[in-house]
Amino acid sequence: MKPVVTFTLEEANAMLPELQEDLFKLQLLTQQFEMKFELLHQLTKKHREGTLPADNGTDDPFFELESQLEFMRMEVELAVGNFERKGVLLKMINPGLIDFPSVLNGEEILICWKQGEEQAAYYHGYDDGYKGRKRYPDAGLAE
Incomplete structure (x- = not known):
């Protein structure tokens, strides 16, 4: 199902600072999650091998870490x-890739922004994906 909300190029670019901040926080959170998950993996491996130091007296030495995860x-x-x-579509967390539903010349499209770009200046059709990106008309970027 396609989103109901649509954005102009100007509206998409106006939202970018807030979305970039949200994306950065999400990237940090996923990085922390992955690190804790790897720690849990290593600890459970040591526990199975019998090389994990004695626990703190609990029945489940991994409960706290699993709860945090x-x-x-x-x-x-x-x-x-x-x-x-x-109303936006987060396509990828790392690197950040965000699509903004829009309409261009009567056609439903997605304005596309990739982390590292100064502004949203490309678009593609719903079925084209990132590889089908084209420069948005009058986006103000050098070719």
Whole structure:
């Protein structure tokens, strides 16, 4: 199902500073999640091998770490959902790739922004994807 909200190029670019900040926070959160997940993986491996030091007396030495991961997973889901609630499509977290539903010459398109670009200046059709990007007419960027 295609989104109901559409953006002009100007509206998309006006939202970018806020979206970039949200994206940066999400990237940090996913990085922290991945690090904790790897730590849990290493600890469970050591536990199976019998090389993990004695636990702190709990039945489940991984409960706290697993709880932190579950909470972080919920935070990631909420952050990803915030993009959708703003009417934009978060296509990739790393590197950031955001699409803005729009209409150009009567055709439904997606204005496309990739992290590192100063502004949104490209678009593609719903079925074309990133590789089908074209420069948005009058986007103000040098070719």
